[in-house]
Amino acid sequence: xxxxxxxxxxxxxxxxxxxxxxxxxxxxxxxxxxxxxxxxxxxxxxxxxxxxxxxxxxxxxxxxxxxxxxxxxxxxxxxxxxxxxxxxxxxxxxxxxxxxxxxxxxxxxxxxxxxxxxxxxxxxxxxxxxxxxxxxxxxxxxxxxxxxxxxxxxxxxxxxxxxxxxx
Numbered sequence: 001x002x003x004x005x006x007x008x009x010x011x012x013x014x015x016x017x018x019x020x021x022x023x024x025x026x027x028x029x030x031x032x033x034x035x036x037x038x039x040x041x042x043x044x045x046x047x048x049x050x051x052x053x054x055x056x057x058x059x060x061x062x063x064x065x066x067x068x069x070x071x072x073x074x075x076x077x078x079x080x081x082x083x084x085x086x087x088x089x090x091x092x093x094x095x096x097x098x099x100x101x102x103x104x105x106x107x108x109x110x111x112x113x114x115x116x117x118x119x120x121x122x123x124x125x126x127x128x129x130x131x132x133x134x135x136x137x138x139x140x141x142x143x144x145x146x147x148x149x150x151x152x153x154x155x156x157x158x159x160x161x162x163x164x165x166x167x
Contacts, residue, residue, distance in 0.1 A: 068107040
């Protein structure tokens with residue numbers, strides 16, 4: 001989970017290093033278990049609503065996520081602004097004082113997906129079982145990654161064309 005959070009850029013690296021040092025306590029295992037439960041809940045919601053608008057969704061569908069978001073410890077700080085009209089800006093911060101805060105970052109990202117993205121653009125890769133958000137103009141993307149699944153599909157098609165006799 002630590003590696004995935006680092007790769008996704010959801011949590012500052014210094015915070016992840018600190019929690020990794022304290023991993024022997026079992027607290028990270030509990031958070032990872034909760035994160036897997038959240039992933040399975042999200043997978044169910046995506047499969048239920050993929051390709052549709054969430055406008056008709058029953059709000060109780062999101063109770064699992066809302067309970068996690070309710071635990072979050074966020075606060076606002078005034079910071080120096082860079083490149084804005086005002087020299088100061090408000091920045092939303094999070095207290096990273098417990099391993100559960102890692103789950104809150106994931107839950108916030110899931111909430112963003114649900115509230116800000118169009119579920120009609122969620123597709124399943126034609127090369128593997130992964131789901132992805134298609135942001136192409138024509139919504140015609142077929143693979144989660146062109147460099148892996150797309151490349152494999154194109155190589156297979158090329159091999160099939162070379163095997164079949166020309167008519």
